[in-house]
Amino acid sequence: MTDHRQEWFEIPGAVVVTAGRYLSERESGLDGSVRVLNFCRTGRYQGRGYYVSLLAEARGQRPLPDVKTVEDLKSEARVQALSAQLEPLVHETLHHEESDRFELDVYLGKDPAERHQALAGQLFAKVRAPLLRALFQRDERRWRLDAVHAIGIADIPAQHRAFLLEAAKAFVAEAPAPRPQRADGGRPRLAILWDPNEPHKPSNEEALQRLVRAAPLVGLEAELIEPDALGRLAEFDGLFNRASPEVDGVTYEFVRRAESLGMPVVDDPESILRCLNKVYMHELMSRHGIAQPRTLVVHRRNLDEVVPTLGLPCVLKLPDSGFGLDVMKIESEDDLRREADRFFKVSELIVAQEWLPTGFDWRVGIYDRRPLFVCKYFMAPGHWKVNQVAEGQRLIEGKTVAMSVGEAPEAVINTAVRAANLIGRGLYGVDLKQVEDRVYLIEVNCNPNIDAGNEDQVLGEALYREVLGVFARRIAERRSGAAPSTA
Incomplete structure (x- = not known):
């Protein structure tokens, strides 16, 4: 994937696709058996490069970098840990007297200057992103890693293009390396x-x-x-x-x-990244045939399709909205354009869904792949959502009524378990709507509410023992x- 079409960038045995095409065309011709090499700039959260990796994960296409790597590169603690791991090799191999700063580009594990191949290989092994730029600083005659960034194909100088093409050809022909195992230890x-x-x-x-x-x-x-x-x-x-x-x-x-x-x-970090993005959620659930309200992933080029596809009113969502924030009821085309313009300043993609009015939403707590609790979340008084954020960030909630898992409709439980298990083995709150005998997934939430007096109405203290027992x-x-x- 590239941000824009690069005439010089052609790799035998691979298909080069622009990010815009990949994000806007659901049936892009790439199935779950392929690897996606994301050569876009990924530094902006919810930018095009970010969404390429996110949707590739949703489509089962093994992106490089994955979204966790994208976020890890923003972590100062992660860079410090990486610096400590590389320190012996840096001290042994990095010798530049002309300056106290040194910049190393790494293209799929290769150094285009061909002076620090061992260091380039180690950086790529630990930070699995196709194009990296590492900055080293010398303090008191010792070099250390100061920063590392994922760069895009647009950042490649013309004199390095042939080198990158050869590195990409070699990488495409290689089998993926196994993930390292972590050590154990500690007490309970x-x-x-x-x-x-x-x-x-x-x-x-x-x-x-x-x-x-x-x-x-x-x-x-x-x-x-x-x-x-x-x-x-x-x-x-x-x-x-x-x-x-x-x-x-x-x-x-x-x-x-x-x-x-x-x-x-x-x-876990992977569950957070997956659950916090509604575009990923829609792609993943669609791929596995889980019923959802009619949904359109919206970008600037298809905004005019929202009303003809979904009708009015409809619902517009910022992909990482939570607690009902930035989930807007759209009642006119003027509303649509105003809210979409606001959302597009934050995210390349947003989500529009058909309006399904119900008196309550189902919430099923799934933990370690099993149903843990079931609740009806009724709408906040006089409002269309279960949560209403009033002035001053005060949260007004509708009534919560818990029941045993056996009392809830089988279709509700089965849909919730199937959806949550596509995310992982963590603790999830699955929100669903029921219209007559049809059950629709709204979303899978990580970090679901467990409040005394609400979700524990049926299990009581046993709910907390179940959570801690895992x-x-x-x-x-x-x-x-x-x-x-x-x-």
Whole structure:
């Protein structure tokens, strides 16, 4: 994939497609058996390059880089860790006396200057992005990695084009390398991350205390930690995130760090990236035949198709909106253009869906691939969504009515389990609408609400033991060196 058509960039045995075509044409001719090499600039969150990797994952097409790598490159902690891993090789091989800064380009693991091939190979092995630019700084006569960025094909100087073509040809002919295995260790302590200053908490304080009290019953010690405790994370054996996940925020840094330490973590970084983007969600669920409201992925070139396709009113969504924020009811073409213009300033793609009015939404909690709880979320008083954010960020919620899994319609449970299991083995809240006997998936949420008095109405304290019991089992598997259970 390239941002724009490059006449010189042709690779035998591969199809070169522009990002615009890949994003706008659902049936692009690429099936799940191919690898997608993303040569676009990926630095902007929800830009074209970001969406190429995201939708390639949704379509089962093994992108390079994947979205987690794109986000990792924005993490200062990740770059520091990478610098420490590369330090011996950097000290051994990097010798440049003319300046205290050095820039190394890496094209699919190759150094176009052909002076630092070992270093280029190690960078690519650890940061799986096709085109990298690494910046090194010399302090007190020792070189260290200062920054690393994914670059795009437009950043390649003309004199390096032939070299890149040869590197790409060689890479296309290679088999994919296996992923490295992580080391184990530790003792059973669980960190529960929460943010007391957060306006819309996924768990109220009583639910958090119930988790802490339930931990000894499953053989764990649980401690509530806050966003300033990142440096303590290595003291624990697992992380349960009860703060709102944002890809560019501190919560993502916590879960990314926990995963890098090899500990069980919920939400895991991959689930966050998948669940927080409604474009990915639509592509993935469509591919697997899960019923959704009529949906159109909207870009600037097909905005005029929204009303003829979906009618009015319809719903317009920013892909990473949460708590019903930036989910707008569109009642006129003027509304559509005004809100779309606002959303396009943030994201290359947005989502439009048909309007399905119902008195409540189903919420099914899925954990470790099994249904955990079922609730009816009724609409906020006088509003069309279950949550209404009033002035001053005050959240007005509709009534929650929980029931046992066996009481809920079978189609609701089955659809929720199928959808959540396409995301992973974490804790998910699956939102669905039921219109007569038809069930439609709205979205799969990571980090779903577990509030005392709401989601625990049926299971009570057993809900918290169920959640922590999965952590206890995964920590035990990690300590014993057993392969993680997929059941």
